Amino acid sequence: MESISEQLPSIFNVAAYFLNNNLEQGNHQKIAFVHGDDTYTYDQLSCFVQRTARSLLSLGLERENRIAILLPDTPELVFTFWGAVWIGAVPVPINTACNLEEVQYILQDSRAKILLTTQEWQEKLAPIESQFLQHILLKDGDNTFLSLLDRQLDKPIPCAKTSKDEPAFWLYTSGSTGKPKGVIHLHQSMVVCAEHYAKATLNLQPNDITYSVAKVPFAYGLGNTLYMPMAVGATTVLSDASNAFDIISDIQRYRPTVFFGIPSIYANILAVHDISPLDASSVRLCVSAAEQLPESIWQKWRETYDREICEGIGTTEFLHIFLANRLGECKPGTSGRPVPGYDVRVVDENGLPCPPGEIGDLLVSGESLMLGYWNRLRETRQALYGNTMKTGDKYLCDADGYFKFMGRKDDLFKVNGQWVSPLEIEDILHQHPQVLEVAVVPESDRGEQLTQVVAYVSLKPGQKPSSELETSIYKFAKQRLPHFKAPKIIYFVEHLPRTSTGKIHRKLVGSSQNLAESFYISEVKNTK
Amino acid sequence: MDNSKAMDTLKAILIDLGIPKESLHQDALLQEDLQLDSTEIVEIALGLKRRLGVSVKLEGRQDMTLDQVCHKVEAAISVHSNSNHAS
Numbered sequence: 001m002e003s004i005s006e007q008l009p010s011i012f013n014v015a016a017y018f019l020n021n022n023l024e025q026g027n028h029q030k031i032a033f034v035h036g037d038d039t040y041t042y043d044q045l046s047c048f049v050q051r052t053a054r055s056l057l058s059l060g061l062e063r064e065n066r067i068a069i070l071l072p073d074t075p076e077l078v079f080t081f082w083g084a085v086w087i088g089a090v091p092v093p094i095n096t097a098c099n100l101e102e103v104q105y106i107l108q109d110s111r112a113k114i115l116l117t118t119q120e121w122q123e124k125l126a127p128i129e130s131q132f133l134q135h136i137l138l139k140d141g142d143n144t145f146l147s148l149l150d151r152q153l154d155k156p157i158p159c160a161k162t163s164k165d166e167p168a169f170w171l172y173t174s175g176s177t178g179k180p181k182g183v184i185h186l187h188q189s190m191v192v193c194a195e196h197y198a199k200a201t202l203n204l205q206p207n208d209i210t211y212s213v214a215k216v217p218f219a220y221g222l223g224n225t226l227y228m229p230m231a232v233g234a235t236t237v238l239s240d241a242s243n244a245f246d247i248i249s250d251i252q253r254y255r256p257t258v259f260f261g262i263p264s265i266y267a268n269i270l271a272v273h274d275i276s277p278l279d280a281s282s283v284r285l286c287v288s289a290a291e292q293l294p295e296s297i298w299q300k301w302r303e304t305y306d307r308e309i310c311e312g313i314g315t316t317e318f319l320h321i322f323l324a325n326r327l328g329e330c331k332p333g334t335s336g337r338p339v340p341g342y343d344v345r346v347v348d349e350n351g352l353p354c355p356p357g358e359i360g361d362l363l364v365s366g367e368s369l370m371l372g373y374w375n376r377l378r379e380t381r382q383a384l385y386g387n388t389m390k391t392g393d394k395y396l397c398d399a400d401g402y403f404k405f406m407g408r409k410d411d412l413f414k415v416n417g418q419w420v421s422p423l424e425i426e427d428i429l430h431q432h433p434q435v436l437e438v439a440v441v442p443e444s445d446r447g448e449q450l451t452q453v454v455a456y457v458s459l460k461p462g463q464k465p466s467s468e469l470e471t472s473i474y475k476f477a478k479q480r481l482p483h484f485k486a487p488k489i490i491y492f493v494e495h496l497p498r499t500s501t502g503k504i505h506r507k508l509v510g511s512s513q514n515l516a517e518s519f520y521i522s523e524v525k526n527t528k
Numbered sequence: 529m530d531n532s533k534a535m536d537t538l539k540a541i542l543i544d545l546g547i548p549k550e551s552l553h554q555d556a557l558l559q560e561d562l563q564l565d566s567t568e569i570v571e572i573a574l575g576l577k578r579r580l581g582v583s584v585k586l587e588g589r590q591d592m593t594l595d596q597v598c599h600k601v602e603a604a605i606s607v608h609s610n611s612n613h614a615s
Contacts, residue, residue, distance in 0.1 A: 242566055243566035243570060245573070245587045246588050264566075268566070271570060274577065275573055475548050
């Protein structure tokens with residue numbers, strides 16, 4: 001596979017590249033995206049992006065300055081992302097599901113000069129403690145961002161002469177320390193993913209309509225919604241769906257041809273089939289990423305809707321998917337085979353390739369790899385060497401070349417497509433008045449089910465396991481954590497296994513067989 | 529069905545989901561007040577189907593109070609019984 005990067009000129013602006021390509025190919029009146037009842041053509045998109053660029057310049061946003069965008073998937077997000085890239089500034093989309101503390105941290109850490117958000121978020125964030133922030137723009141209220149754009153002239157504005165190797169945007173990803181990390185991507189990165197995955201792997205076409213469950217601030221959503229459809233002149237749906245019923249209704253309404261889902265949403269759509277059956281007739285391609293898709297869901301989806309799910313896996317650091325199943329060649333329960341342009345290897349502790357079927361560390365090389373984590377030299381150096389990244393995932397590669405996820409090297413895991421640190425949950429459960437020790441682990445019945453949060457709990461002297469106590473711990477967690485992080489199952493044990501240094505041995509805790517042999521496990525089990 | 533049976537069933541489902549009983553007021557919003565996520569809202573719909581035999585689509589774009597969910601349950605039962613009478 002030829003290098004995509006080498007084919008790009010050294011002076012390269014990715015916003016101008018995608019927008020101008022569409023106009024040069026005659027896509028002026030082609031619909032770029034749909035939002036609610038509104039549609040925007042590529043001509044309109046280009047016009048709004050340039051108005052945004054002009055507005056941001058007039059507010060003093062300069063090249064390399066960051067602009068934070070804390071919005072749901074809306075036209076304003078799209079215009080501002082591309083408008084900032086157009087002038088060489090750096091957009092930082094922020095997930096609206098972040099909590100206040102995370103958003104405050106990202107605003108401070110990114111040193112964003114401008115924040116575009118909603119009135120509701122502005123009120124929640126007040127006062128914003130960032131000495132770098134100079135302007136807050138609002139999507140709603142008396143003086144909306146769109147009204148600011150309406151006051152701009154439709155006069156072309158030249159794009160910044162950026163380098164293809166220059167930072168174009170940042171995405172924040174959860175870190176094991178609890179503080180999100182700013183992942184820096186370059187102007188060339190999106191082109192690499194679009195060429196290798198959207199075109200060469202998915203065969204995305206100009207007549208496709210894409211629909212993504214993951215929102216734009218996620219690397220998966222950014223590709224599905226923002227730049228992959230643009231790379232081929234397709235149409236995308238900007239959706240405000242928040243659960244499976246909304247998504248089913250959206251699919252009925254917008255008739256997408258490519259559905260980018262996540263495992264929990266596939267499971268939920270199947271679960272509500274008797275209540276609200278999905279009309280999947282428009283969908284030619286179903287994709288899943290963000291966490292491992294259980295084979296049982298894959299099979300049930302095919303039985304119900306007569307469609308395969310092309311599961312893949314990627315990371316924020318690589319911007320999008322690097323292992324993928326292809327239509328007609330899917331092997332359920334695996335992440336698929338390498339996407340063209342990526343070298344994916346499973347290696348042992350000495351860095352030597354593992355034979356087929358043997359578990360090792362997943363190493364990935366590819367041109368879409370991040371520049372690094374912002375202000376996190378140690379983590380960057382630990383993760384990268386050359387254009388290779390140690391993902392922290394444990395994988396095996398079978399004799400047919402399909403890669404299968406076997407767990408994490410660290411203690412992190414994913415639920416509902418989002419990273420979960422057991423430490424955060426354990427910290428909360430420790431505060432329960434009757435809990436002495438706790439260890440939180442993921443359980444997925446060896447990949448057969450969606451990952452669930454499981455807590456192993458030992459009690460303070462004099463306390464006895466009971467279903468009332470279990471309910472009390474369960475409620476305690478739900479009142480203090482995002483609900484998807486609350487344990488689904490609680491096991492009471494007499495003691496928790498420890499390492500030789502006295503730390504709780506979480507890997508051994510995860511092995512219930514070992515626990516059952518060595519420790520008393522209460523029969524109390526939350527089946528909710 | 530009267531509203532109280534639908535409300536009792538809904539509250540029982542929410543308690544099973546680990547939501548404290550004391551926060552279950554009829555005006556409590558599922559997302560804003562009870563902090564329910566997308567999977568939990570699907571679980572409510574499945575619980576209503578299982579316990580009352582009604583199909584209620586709980587779309588999440590507009591947050592709903594417990595009372596509004598019960599109205600949806602009653603409307604779904606009414607449609608169901610009318611269609612049974614018609615046939």
